[in-house]
Amino acid sequence: MKKLLILGAGTAGTMMLNKLYNELEREEWEITIVDQFKTHYYQPGFLFIPFGIYSKQDVIKPKYDFFPPGANVIFSPIDKIVGEENKVYLEGGKVLNYDFLIIATGTQTRPGETEGLKDKLWYKDIFDFYTVEGAMALHQRFKDFEGGDLVMCIPEVPYKCPVAPLEFVFLADAYFTGKGIRDKVNIKFVTLMSGVFTKPVATKVLGGIMEEKNIEVISDFYLSHIDNENKKIFSYDEREVSFDILTIVPVNMGSEMVARSGMGDDMNFVKTDKYTLQSEQFENIFVIGDAANFPTSKAGSVAHFAGEILFENILSAMEGRPLQAKFDGHANCYIETGFGKGALIDFNYDTEPLPGTFPLPGIGPFGLLKNTKMNHYGKVMFRWIYWHILLKGKELPIEADMSMAGKKRV
Amino acid sequence: MAVKTIAGVQVNVSDDGYLEDMDQWNEDIAKEIASGLGIELTDEHFKVLNYLREKTKEGASLSIRSVGKSGIVDVKGLYKLFPKGPLKFSSKIAGIPKPTSCI
Numbered sequence: 001m002k003k004l005l006i007l008g009a010g011t012a013g014t015m016m017l018n019k020l021y022n023e024l025e026r027e028e029w030e031i032t033i034v035d036q037f038k039t040h041y042y043q044p045g046f047l048f049i050p051f052g053i054y055s056k057q058d059v060i061k062p063k064y065d066f067f068p069p070g071a072n073v074i075f076s077p078i079d080k081i082v083g084e085e086n087k088v089y090l091e092g093g094k095v096l097n098y099d100f101l102i103i104a105t106g107t108q109t110r111p112g113e114t115e116g117l118k119d120k121l122w123y124k125d126i127f128d129f130y131t132v133e134g135a136m137a138l139h140q141r142f143k144d145f146e147g148g149d150l151v152m153c154i155p156e157v158p159y160k161c162p163v164a165p166l167e168f169v170f171l172a173d174a175y176f177t178g179k180g181i182r183d184k185v186n187i188k189f190v191t192l193m194s195g196v197f198t199k200p201v202a203t204k205v206l207g208g209i210m211e212e213k214n215i216e217v218i219s220d221f222y223l224s225h226i227d228n229e230n231k232k233i234f235s236y237d238e239r240e241v242s243f244d245i246l247t248i249v250p251v252n253m254g255s256e257m258v259a260r261s262g263m264g265d266d267m268n269f270v271k272t273d274k275y276t277l278q279s280e281q282f283e284n285i286f287v288i289g290d291a292a293n294f295p296t297s298k299a300g301s302v303a304h305f306a307g308e309i310l311f312e313n314i315l316s317a318m319e320g321r322p323l324q325a326k327f328d329g330h331a332n333c334y335i336e337t338g339f340g341k342g343a344l345i346d347f348n349y350d351t352e353p354l355p356g357t358f359p360l361p362g363i364g365p366f367g368l369l370k371n372t373k374m375n376h377y378g379k380v381m382f383r384w385i386y387w388h389i390l391l392k393g394k395e396l397p398i399e400a401d402m403s404m405a406g407k408k409r410v
Numbered sequence: 411m412a413v414k415t416i417a418g419v420q421v422n423v424s425d426d427g428y429l430e431d432m433d434q435w436n437e438d439i440a441k442e443i444a445s446g447l448g449i450e451l452t453d454e455h456f457k458v459l460n461y462l463r464e465k466t467k468e469g470a471s472l473s474i475r476s477v478g479k480s481g482i483v484d485v486k487g488l489y490k491l492f493p494k495g496p497l498k499f500s501s502k503i504a505g506i507p508k509p510t511s512c513i
């Protein structure tokens with residue numbers, strides 16, 4: 001029997017397991033997936049927990065619910081990959097051999113990378129919403145918040161779901177308006193980037209929404225440390241911003257396992273060919289999802305589009321054919337803007353997010369870079385799509401390659 | 411893309427003034443770009459510039475964090491050397507492409 005091994009059973013790993021399990025001959029291939037945890041988190045749902053829109057129960061399910069019945073599942077932390085020997089070591093020394101390997105170990109938050117973050121005020125006045133624990137602690141804190149400075153800070157790139165911090169401040173605006181204390185809450189958006197997004201057209205549109213909602217944007221702010229005594233954050237060029245509640249996207253890094261395997265860049269993201277999704281070091285290793293270092297958003301939608309390319313290429317590699325499918329970096333993100341509305345961006349390696357309609361030219365129903373009610377329903381539907389279609393590796397009626405149809409160059 | 415004369419040499423630059431070909435770079439070009447940004451280059455600056463050029467040649471993607479961990483300079487030091495644009499200005503002066511913070 002030949003062996004296919006998948007490391008990480010999050011969004012991307014589970015999706016690839018389902019796709020390939022249905023395709024590969026059972027008598028020929030043994031498929032195994034490894035993860036350290038038994039619970040699957042719907043991470044996009046974390047955003048809604050602080051505002052009481054979702055509870056913990058809405059975002060967790062057992063991982064087993066999503067595995068095909070005949071797959072081998074191992075729950076264990078992964079120690080390292082030895083690519084030269086086609087071996088994976090689990091914590092405790094158990095060794096797994098493979099003919100082909102898929103790395104899907106994602107990215108995790110590293111609050112320890114920032115001085116003063118995991119200190120006295122951690123989960124008292126300082127929170128993340130990138131973990132279920134952080135999101136729930138923030139929900140408690142919001143309940144009795146009577147006003148003051150609410151700071152959202154992005155200290156490092158890349159981080160997963162680049163629009164989540166924007167959505168957070170938009171939802172905070174709506175939440176405190178609903179509580180009747182919006183005039184007492186100063187919302188500040190602090191980022192190391194030069195604007196609210198990296199690409200010019202989207203930055204202009206989203207920056208406009210910030211202004212409309214009276215959210216202060218403080219840009220080019222590279223966080224140096226947090227002063228817990230005086231409740232201030234400082235940048236390396238010695239600017240300061242004070243906070244009553246600080247919400248932060250802790251530095252995101254790939255798994256330490258990647259560093260131990262000698263396959264990562266300085267943020268532990270696996271060096272990967274951005275078109276073929278093959279490891280730069282080993283021909284029988286492929287990489288998908290947040291774990292890879294390719295220059296597009298780290299998002300579930302990206303993993304979905306990349307999944308179709310990876311599926312084709314790994315089958316080619318298994319049959320000794322050249323890798324012909326090319327990933328274009330396609331990303332598609334709904335942006336909650338509060339009050340039942342949302343925006344949508346669709347882009348790839350070469351084309352920045354542009355205005356227009358999606359997926360049908362002139363019809364939609366979704367408006368690109370527009371703030372509409374329909375886009376909000378897109379986001380609401382995403383949770384259903386995630387559990388029922390995306391994880392199961394089924395097709396969505398959207399092409400893997402980004403399309404220019406319906407988009408306007410500006 | 412445009413052709414510009416910097417320190418007496420014709421070089422290709424991008425719309426926002428980054429050298430298109432890092433092999434057209436020399437120290438005089440660096441000094442002239444730097445003075446346009448209000449920076450007078452010292453040996454400390456050149457250590458960083460050479461590091462950035464080496465890493466770029468190796469195909470590494472650069473971030474302020476990674477330069478800060480290089481052992482050549484820490485992040486605070488990098489800000490002191492290139493105020494207001496620790497990575498953008500240093501890249502421009504080093505003759506390498508504009509750093510992309512990809513999200």
Ligand SMILES: Cc1cc2nc3c(=O)[nH]c(=O)nc-3n(C[C@H](O)[C@H](O)[C@H](O)COP(=O)(O)OP(=O)(O)OC[C@H]3O[C@@H](n4cnc5c(N)ncnc54)[C@H](O)[C@@H]3O)c2cc1C
Nearest residue numbers: 008010011012036043044078105106161289290299300301
């Ligand atoms: C707040 C928030 C909002 C988001 N919103 C959206 C959105 O609206 N739309 C969207 O498309 N995406 C969104 N995302 C991003 C999306 O959730 C991720 O991009 C996606 O889950 C990535 O999938 P992945 O499989 O690469 O990583 P993950 O799903 O994180 O899975 C990685 C798995 O690897 C396991 N693992 C890692 N290291 C090891 C090890 N050493 N040993 C054993 N197991 C290991 C982990 O336990 C985990 O199960 C959001 C994310 C967050 C945090």
